[in-house]
Amino acid sequence: DYKDFLSMKELNEIINVTGSEKIQEELLKLKPVNVEVIGGHSAKLMWNLVEERLHSEEELKRNYETQSVIDSLLRLSLQNIPLGEFLDEALKMLISIPWLSFQSRGAIFLTEENSDALVMKSQSGLSEAIIKSCAKVPFGVCHCGRAALMKQADFSAYLDDLHVIMYEGITPHGHYCIPILSAGKTLGVINLYIKEGRLHDRKDEDFLISVANTLAGVIERKRAEEAVKSAYIKLKEAQQELIQSEKLAALG
Helix, strand or coil, X not given: CCCHHHHCCCCCEXXXXXXXXXXXXXXXXXXXXXXXXXXXXXXXHHHHHHHHHHHHHHHHHHHHHHHHHHHHHHHHHCCCCCHHHHHHHHHHHHHCCCCCCCCCCEEEEEECCCCCEEEEEEEECCCHHHHHHCCEEECCCHHHHHHHHHCCCEEECCCXXXXXXXXXXXXXXXXXXXXXXXXXXXXEEEEEEECXXXXXXXXXXXXXXXXXXXXXXXXXXXXXXXHHHHHHHHHHHHHHHHHHHHHHHHCC
């Protein structure tokens, strides 16, 4: 009942966007002396301005928080930690963002060299049945595999016919599956769970694509660093073997 708020002490202005002349007349009749009532086209114009401002503020907040997440991921990537540990921390960061309507569970898959399959490298909140069933997912299979094969985001609001990997104890849910791409090559997939029936949100998807692009650069760099480290270790081992061989040869 709109009459209830007329007694509010902090009330100083009423914007009547109902378009009803009867309500406008009643508001003018019942309002306190110091309260202004705006109706008609002026009310609609003011309300549109308010909505636009709120929308702009929301966009600025989301953009700021998106950039904050990206910055946090980049700072994390500079730490001297293995790729697997980085992915664990990145996933925890994603599923804990308050303004994203995801469930607190998900996984990050990576591809292995010369293989058209995704291997689960990081997970949070998944049951043993899911971990076992989705430990390795071929390209094109289920939603994660489709995202990897098609190189584009795959959204599902339900357990549809494309969700071919099933397991004991599965409960209704949906997914955002976002491919991690670098130079047209699939490096992996981010898989986040959503409540069944949730509508697709382009802003959420764009955010996850930005995260995937950031992860792609970090994955490439971490893999290059690990390759250099592995090559250095092999070189040192070869040098030690050569030195040992020379010592044995000197002994006759």
